[in-house]
Amino acid sequence: MTAVTDSVSRFFSWWFGELAASVPQGLRRVFWREPTVLAIATGDGGARVSLRNRDGVRELGRLALDRGHEPRLELTKLLRGVSLRDVETAILVPAATVLRRKVNLPLAAAENLREVLAFEMDRHTPFKANEVAFDYRIAGTDSEAKRINIDLAVVPSDAMEQARLVAATLGLTPDRIGVADNAHETERSLNFLPAQPAGRSATRRRRLTIALAILAVILAIVAVYIPLLVKKRTLAAYEAQLTESRSVALETEALKKRLAAKLEHDRFLIDRRAMIPSATVMLADVTERLPDGTWLVQLRWQGDKLVMAGYSPSATPLIAELEDSDILSEVRFGSPVTPDPRIGRERFNITAAVAAPGG
Secondary structure, eight states: OHHHHHHHHHHHHHHHHHHHHHSOHHHHHHHOOOOEEEEEEEETTEEEEEEEETTEEEEEEEEEOSTTSOHHHHHHHHTTTOOGGGEEEEEEEOGGGOEEEEEEEEGGGGGGHHHHHHHTHHHHSSSOGGGEEEEEEEEEEETTTTEEEEEEEEEEHHHHHHHHHHHHHTTOOOSEEEEGGGTTOOTTOOOOSOOOOOOHHHHHHHHHHHHTHHHHHHHHIIIIITTHHHHHHHHHHHHHHHHHHHHHHHHHHHHHHHHHHHHHHHHHHHHHHHHSOOHHHHHHHHHHHSOTTOEEEEEEEETTEEEEEEEESOSTHHHHHHHTOSSEEEEEESSOOEEETTTTEEEEEEEEEEOOTTO
16 A cells, blocks of 8 residues: 555656646746755765755855764754744765666556565665665656656665764754755655655645646546556556466476485485495406415405405415505405415405595
């Protein structure tokens, strides 16, 4: 509901501004008294104070905001003879802190434009919506392509906090937080403050609103209420498509994670397989290195450990023969060599570590 109210409010603000601009200046002055704006532009550790009305801009001076000064007292001196109840207060952040973007959206997004811009903030800027304050203006629409062009302005949250701190330091409640290079704009100026109920600005528009009431009602029916049902249906279709896209994106992300886990598991098996030679390779290597007259009665291979037991005319040289292997290491006797006088051989028990060739 807030998004719809904000969009409707901005539409009528733009609309009345365009209507007012088309009224002759003499007649416009009868119905419209342009507000006086107290503009406080921040930057470089201070603030530049000026007043703007239909007669032009009057620079009042500059305030120092450090602790060694009394900015409220200095502001009171600068505003001597000016009543804050009769002016609109605008805190202006430096233009360098504001990021501007041209955004093109479907025309159906116009009904909840602020929510759409917040949702897509990280697509058009380096920030997320909760990291910034933003405002926008409708630059134009293309009814044939069903697109709407938006001028988007974004200011980081820390710059907003600094502007609020300046206002608090000066004892002011700002009606608007804008941009320093927008100081001479009127109703179409940027405002990074959240949408608020109409107050003094509504009172200032009252004369012009009454003068254009009949025309406003007719144009409102033609321009807003007739295509409203069509726009709602288009928006509903857009939201359904967006929901479907989110679901597909979530499924794709889950599939990517499962695929990555499967590839990691397969890579582990491949690496593990490369680290351990096949039984055929290991058996051929051991057979080649055992001399004639030597035989095995036991060969047990478990993990990376190999245990051999058998008989040989001389068991001691077997250690050196097996150490020359590319796949065996840490070759040693697992128990003392014992002679067997019945067969004229030495019984041996040898253990070794098994690794991939070259490893």
